[in-house]
Amino acid sequence: MRLGYDEKTEAFRDQFVAWLEANLPDPLLTAERPTSSAGVPEWARQFQRQMFDDGWLSPAYPSKLGGRSADLFEQMVYLEELGRRHVTRSFNPQGLGIVSASIVSFGNDEQIERWAVPIMRAEKTAALGMSEPGAGSDLAALATRAVLDGDHFVVNGQKVWTSGAHDADVLLVFVRTDPEAPKHKGISALIVETDTPGLDRRPFPDLGGPDHVDFNEVFFDDVLVPSTNLVGDLNDGWRICNGALAHERAMLWVMWSQSLDNMLDDALAELNGTSHADDDVVLDRLGRSIMDSHAIRLLGHRQLAKQQRGLVPAEQSILKLMGSEAQQDLAALILETLGAAALDQAVDSTLRFPYENDRGAVSWSDRYLFTFAGTISGGTSEIQRNIVAERVLGLPRG
Amino acid sequence: MDFELTDDQLELQRIARDVLDREAPASLARDIAEGSGSADELWATLTSLDWPALCLPEPVGGLGHGWVELAVLLEEMGRHVAPGPFAATVAQFVPAVRHAGTLDQQERFLAPVAAAGATGALAVDEGAGTWDLAQIRASATRDGDSFVLSGIKCFVVDGASAEEIAVVVRVDGGLRVVVVPGEAVAARELNPIDATTRHATIDLEGVRVGHDRLLVGSDSDDVVVRAVQEATVGVAASTLGACQRILDLNLDHARERQQFGVPIGSFQAVKHKLVDMYCLVERTRALVYFAALAFDSDDDRRAIATSMAKAGAGECQQRCVQDGLQLFGGIGYTWEHELQLFLRRAKVGELHFGSSSSHRRRIARCAMSAP
Numbered sequence A: 001m002r003l004g005y006d007e008k009t010e011a012f013r014d015q016f017v018a019w020l021e022a023n024l025p026d027p028l029l030t031a032e033r034p035t036s037s038a039g040v041p042e043w044a045r046q047f048q049r050q051m052f053d054d055g056w057l058s059p060a061y062p063s064k065l066g067g068r069s070a071d072l073f074e075q076m077v078y079l080e081e082l083g084r085r086h087v088t089r090s091f092n093p094q095g096l097g098i099v100s101a102s103i104v105s106f107g108n109d110e111q112i113e114r115w116a117v118p119i120m121r122a123e124k125t126a127a128l129g130m131s132e133p134g135a136g137s138d139l140a141a142l143a144t145r146a147v148l149d150g151d152h153f154v155v156n157g158q159k160v161w162t163s164g165a166h167d168a169d170v171l172l173v174f175v176r177t178d179p180e181a182p183k184h185k186g187i188s189a190l191i192v193e194t195d196t197p198g199l200d201r202r203p204f205p206d207l208g209g210p211d212h213v214d215f216n217e218v219f220f221d222d223v224l225v226p227s228t229n230l231v232g233d234l235n236d237g238w239r240i241c242n243g244a245l246a247h248e249r250a251m252l253w254v255m256w257s258q259s260l261d262n263m264l265d266d267a268l269a270e271l272n273g274t275s276h277a278d279d280d281v282v283l284d285r286l287g288r289s290i291m292d293s294h295a296i297r298l299l300g301h302r303q304l305a306k307q308q309r310g311l312v313p314a315e316q317s318i319l320k321l322m323g324s325e326a327q328q329d330l331a332a333l334i335l336e337t338l339g340a341a342a343l344d345q346a347v348d349s350t351l352r353f354p355y356e357n358d359r360g361a362v363s364w365s366d367r368y369l370f371t372f373a374g375t376i377s378g379g380t381s382e383i384q385r386n387i388v389a390e391r392v393l394g395l396p397r398g
Numbered sequence B: 001m002d003f004e005l006t007d008d009q010l011e012l013q014r015i016a017r018d019v020l021d022r023e024a025p026a027s028l029a030r031d032i033a034e035g036s037g038s039a040d041e042l043w044a045t046l047t048s049l050d051w052p053a054l055c056l057p058e059p060v061g062g063l064g065h066g067w068v069e070l071a072v073l074l075e076e077m078g079r080h081v082a083p084g085p086f087a088a089t090v091a092q093f094v095p096a097v098r099h100a101g102t103l104d105q106q107e108r109f110l111a112p113v114a115a116a117g118a119t120g121a122l123a124v125d126e127g128a129g130t131w132d133l134a135q136i137r138a139s140a141t142r143d144g145d146s147f148v149l150s151g152i153k154c155f156v157v158d159g160a161s162a163e164e165i166a167v168v169v170r171v172d173g174g175l176r177v178v179v180v181p182g183e184a185v186a187a188r189e190l191n192p193i194d195a196t197t198r199h200a201t202i203d204l205e206g207v208r209v210g211h212d213r214l215l216v217g218s219d220s221d222d223v224v225v226r227a228v229q230e231a232t233v234g235v236a237a238s239t240l241g242a243c244q245r246i247l248d249l250n251l252d253h254a255r256e257r258q259q260f261g262v263p264i265g266s267f268q269a270v271k272h273k274l275v276d277m278y279c280l281v282e283r284t285r286a287l288v289y290f291a292a293l294a295f296d297s298d299d300d301r302r303a304i305a306t307s308m309a310k311a312g313a314g315e316c317q318q319r320c321v322q323d324g325l326q327l328f329g330g331i332g333y334t335w336e337h338e339l340q341l342f343l344r345r346a347k348v349g350e351l352h353f354g355s356s357s358s359h360r361r362r363i364a365r366c367a368m369s370a371p
C-alpha cells in the first residue's frame, strides 16, 4: 500500500501533461457546443483526432489504435490529468467508450478499419441501440428482429432511448436472430449505418427541457444490413452486450469519481461564506458526501491495484451504484439547503470549462434531476443491487 | 497510489485470522460476558507471538511495522470480538507515548510493552463524550520533584485494568501527556455494552507522579492531536471488523435459512439490504486504510482521514447492526446466538472517540476551510 505512484508512472504523467499543454485547443475556438451525445463540433473532432494520432486517445491500446500500451496506473494518471483540467476526450461517449471498443474487442480487422478507427478519430460518430420499449432492464427480452437473407440481414423493430442517434453515422444495434433459442442465446450485434433506407430516427427531448434533445426512437422497417456488418458470431450477441457494458468498466469509475468531485467543489463554493456553512445539520450531511467522494476514489484505486495484480476485483460492480447515488444525495442536499433561494439562482451562461460538456451553468434543481441519468441508465440502481447480490455476494437468484 | 495490501500484509492478515480463529472463538467473548471467562490467556498467547511488539518502533524492541499492519490486526480483533488489552495498549497508549515522549521515555514505557505485553490506556475525555481536546481541563502542576494532578477522565478504555495510563492534561495551558500508573488512580468501571470493551471513569484528584512521567518529547499540542487521531482510527478499524463479521454471518444465514420453500436470500428485500451493508463495509474499509496510510506517510490529510474513518465506521455499524439483526429474525433476538456479541462490538465503537455526526461536521469544516 502506498499513497503516491512510482517514478515510471509519474514520468508518464509528465509526458502527457507536456503533450496536453502543447495541444489543447485555444479556448476561444471552443464556443461551438455539442448538439447531442453524437453531435460533435468540429474543433472537438480535430482535437480527438490529434489525440488518436499522437497515441493519447486510448492509452491502453497499441499505437495503431490510438494508444501506447499503457498499464493501469498510467491510464489512471492520464485520466487524473484530463479530469483536473476538465478535458473531455470525446463528446461522443457511447461511440468511443462502447461502440468502437466493442468492435475492437469482438469485431474483425476490416470492421476495425472501417468503423472503429473512424469513430475513434471522430470522423464518424456512433450511438448504441440496446433498449426497446419492451426491453429495458430485461434487455435480453429485446424483440427487434433480423433475418438473414442471402448476404443481408433484414431488420424490423424499434429501439428507444438511443442517445444521439439523430446525429450519429452508425448504430451498434442488438437484434434477435434466433427467436426459437432461449432469450440470451438468440441475440446478435449489427453495425447499421444511419442513412440506410427504412431506418427512421425520431429524436425527442429529455428531462433537461424541451430543447434538450438527445433521446431517439429508432424504427427499422425492412432495413437491409450487409451480413459483413455482423460483429462477432451469429447469436453470440449477449456476450458482446455484456462486454459492451463492461467496456472500459475498469476505468469507468473515474468518471463517477470525477463528476462527484466536481459537484462537490461547486457545492462547497455555493455554501462557503453563507450561513449554511455554520449550520450543523448541513455540515453533517455534507460531511457524508465528502466521505462518499473519497471512498469512491479509494475503492476505484483498490480495484486498479487488484487488476494490476491480475485479480478480478468486485469493486467495479459497486462503484456505479455508489457513485450515481452519492451524486443524487449531494444534489438533493444542496437543493434542500438553498431552499427558496434555489428559485432565484443566477444562471451564468459563460462557459466555465471550454473542453467539457459544461453543465455548471444549470440550476441545482436541474442538476438534481440530471443525477437520475446515473441511477437509471446503464443498468438501474435496483438492477445493480441484484447483480451485486448474486454475482458478488453469491445470493440465490429470486 | 497502490491501494491494496501487499503480499506481506495479506500474509499477516491470514496469520492473524488463523491465530484468532483458534485462540479467540466467540465463546470466549461470551464467557467473559457471562462472568466466567478471562482474556488473560489470550493476551499471554498473543504476547508470546509478539503481537504487542509488531507495530512498535525497533529502538524499543518492536518489529517496526506501520499503521496499515496495525489496522489489519485491529480489524481482525474486531472480526473475532477478541477481548483483552491489545487495542487500548497498542492503538491508544502507544501512540501517545511515541509521539509525546523523548527517546528515553519511549524506551521506559514502550520496551515493557514490546518485551512482555505490559498494558496501557489513554485518557482524554472529561465527560462531554466528544473527545474534543479544546475542552480538556484536567491539569498537572509541578510540586518539587513531582507533578500533582487534578480532574477526572471518562470513558477510558481499560481504565480500570491497564498498568499505565497516558493521561492528557494541561500544563501551563498547553496539552501534555503524563503517564500515570494504573494503580495510582481510583477507577470506576462503567456498564459495558460490549463485555470485551471495558470503560472506566478515573479520578486524578491529588494523584502525585514523578516529574519524569510528564512526556517532554515535544512542547506542541500537535503530538496529542496526532495520538488521539491514531486512537480514533483504531476504534474505527475494530468496528469495521465487527461489521464485516455481521455481514458474513448474515450472508450465510440468507443462503441457508429457508422460508416459503426458498432461501430468504432470494427475496429482493433481503438482498438489497445485504448489498447496502456490503457497500458500507467496503466504503469503511477504504476510509480506514486511507487513514492508516496517511499516518504511515505523515500525509497532511490526517485530520480529515481520521474523521472519515471514524464516521464511516459509525455509519457502517448503524446499518449492519440494524439490518443485520432484523434479517436474523427471532434467532437474532436471543442471548444464545453469537450474532449479539458482534452487534455489541460494532455498536460500542460509535460511542467513543466522537460520534459519526461530530466527525462528519469536522470533515465538512475541514473541506470548507481548505482553499
Ligand SMILES: Cc1cc2nc3c(=O)[nH]c(=O)nc-3n(C[C@H](O)[C@H](O)[C@H](O)COP(=O)(O)OP(=O)(O)OC[C@H]3O[C@@H](n4cnc5c(N)ncnc54)[C@H](O)[C@@H]3O)c2cc1C
Binding pocket: A094, A127, A128, A129, A130, A131, A132, A135, A136, A137, A138, A160, A161, A162, A163, A164, A372, A373, A376, A377, A378, A379, A380, A381, A382, A383, A386
Ligand atoms: C439518460 C439516459 C440515456 C440512455 N441512453 C441509452 C442509449 O444510448 N442506448 C440504449 O440502448 N439505452 C439507453 N438508455 C436506456 C436505459 O438503458 C434504460 O432506461 C434502463 O436500462 C432501464 O430500462 P427501462 O427504462 O425500460 O426501465 P424498466 O426496466 O422498466 O425499470 C423500471 C423500474 O423497475 C425497476 N426494475 C426493473 N426490473 C427490476 C428487477 N428485476 N428488480 C428490481 N427492480 C426492477 C427498475 O430498477 C426501475 O426502477 C438511456 C437511459 C437514460 C435515462
